[in-house]
Structure formats: C-alpha cells, structure tokens
Amino acid sequence: MITLQAEPRQVGAKLHKMRQEGKIPAVYYGRLEASTPILVSKVEFEKVFKQTGESSVINLTTPTGAHDALVHDLDRDPVTGIIRHIDFYVIEKGKKVSVHVPIEFVGVSGAIKDLGGVLVKVLHEVEIEAEASKLPHHIEVDISSLVDFESQILAGDLKLPAGVTLITGPEEVIVLANEAKEEVIEEVPMDISQIELSEKKGKKEEEGVEGEEPKAKTE
Numbered sequence: 001m002i003t004l005q006a007e008p009r010q011v012g013a014k015l016h017k018m019r020q021e022g023k024i025p026a027v028y029y030g031r032l033e034a035s036t037p038i039l040v041s042k043v044e045f046e047k048v049f050k051q052t053g054e055s056s057v058i059n060l061t062t063p064t065g066a067h068d069a070l071v072h073d074l075d076r077d078p079v080t081g082i083i084r085h086i087d088f089y090v091i092e093k094g095k096k097v098s099v100h101v102p103i104e105f106v107g108v109s110g111a112i113k114d115l116g117g118v119l120v121k122v123l124h125e126v127e128i129e130a131e132a133s134k135l136p137h138h139i140e141v142d143i144s145s146l147v148d149f150e151s152q153i154l155a156g157d158l159k160l161p162a163g164v165t166l167i168t169g170p171e172e173v174i175v176l177a178n179e180a181k182e183e184v185i186e187e188v189p190m191d192i193s194q195i196e197l198s199e200k201k202g203k204k205e206e207e208g209v210e211g212e213e214p215k216a217k218t219e
Contacts, residue, residue: 003059004048009037024083028069030090055101057132060088068132091132098129098167107144111177118178126155127167134163141174152176
C-alpha cells in the first residue's frame with residue numbers, strides 16, 4: 001500500500017500562503033472519524049495520485065496515527081486545473097467499499113485489424129465493491145474477442161479479481177466494434193434553366209441601357 005505523509009493544519013490559516021509553500025490543504029473523515037484538517041505535499045500527492053487515482057487505498061500517515069483512505073474529492077482551479085483542496089475518506093478495516101474503477105483496454109480486435117472497423121468504447125469505468133486491500137487500480141478488458149461487427153463485451157463478461165463484486169449492471173455494454181462508414185457528400189444538381197434565364201434578363205437590361213436615347217435639355 002502506498003503511503004502519503006500528512007501534517008496538521010490550523011483552521012483559519014491562510015490557505016493561499018500554504019499553497020505558495022507547496023502544500024495542499026486537505027481533510028480526512030469517515031463514518032467513525034471526525035473531520036480533521038491536514039496538509040499534504042503537492043509534489044508527493046501528485047506522485048501518489050498517479051499510481052492510485054480515486055480507486056486505490058492510500059496509507060495516510062498523520063502525527064496521530066495512520067489511516068487507510070481513498071481520495072474522495074478533488075477541488076481544482078477551473079482555469080489552471082491546479083488542485084486546491086483534497087477530501088480523503090477513511091475506510092473502516094474489514095468493511096467493503098464501492099468505487100468506480102477505470103477500464104484499461106488490451107489486446108487486438110480482429111474486427112478492427114482485419115475488417116477495418118471502429119472500436120466504440122461505451123464505458124470507461126465500472127463500479128465494484130471489495131475490501132480496501134483488494135481494490136484493483138483498474139480492470140483490464142481484452143478486446144480480442146471482438147471478431148466481427150456483431151461482437152460486444154458486456155460488464156458481466158469482465159474477469160474480476162477474487163473478492164471483488166461487480167455493481168455495474170451485467171448487461172451494460174463495455175465495448176463493441178462498428179463498421180466504418182464512408183462519408184457521402186450529396187451533390188445538388190444545378191438548375192441550368194435558371195442560370196440561362198438570369199443571363200438573358202441581365203443581357204436585356206444591359207441592352208436597354210445602351211439603346212436609351214439621351215434626353216433633350218429643356219430650358
């Protein structure tokens with residue numbers, strides 16, 4: 001299990017200054033844990049989060065003890081995308097938790113490689129339930145079973161690790177192969193009669209201007 005060090009944070013402290021010092025304000029809480037403000041290193045958290053995401057357990061180590069926790073929520077700056085605050089949810093030991101786990105597609109599909117089809121990824125994550133220690137970081141989906149345009153992989157077809165239960169409906173489509181469709185550009189037929197009519201009209205108007213007699217001056 002990956003460890004992340006945390007330090008106490010005083011409520012009311014200037015958060016902007018903490019962020020300038022390379023810290024991220026955070027809080028951890030759980031069913032049996034009161035909400036506790038903390039600080040974590042921005043650099044260290046980003047390293048940990050790349051490995052765990054929101055579906056793997058982190059050993060959150062504080063001066064008062066260690067806690068098994070999940071990243072429950074991230075608050076990012078809407079412009080820069082920089083993380084401004086983190087919520088950690090503390091997991092009770094021996095209790096199962098439900099999380100959304102990302103899907104990782106592997107293998108080669110015959111419908112794509114040999115038939116020139118298009119891979120359609122319907123779901124990018126599935127919901128599962130398991131004890132904290134058994135939560136997988138991702139679920140692999142082998143697309144080699146997609147051999148034609150009738151093939152599809154359902155959530156119920158997934159091979160889950162021992163101790164992991166699927167929460168997503170088993171009939172939900174994960175991925176399928178579609179036949180590639182050529183783009184057809186419809187040509188609108190040109191109405192030649194309208195063009196000829198316009199040309200004749202324009203010609204008559206020009207002739208009328210050229211043939212017009214100059215008006216005599218009147219005193």
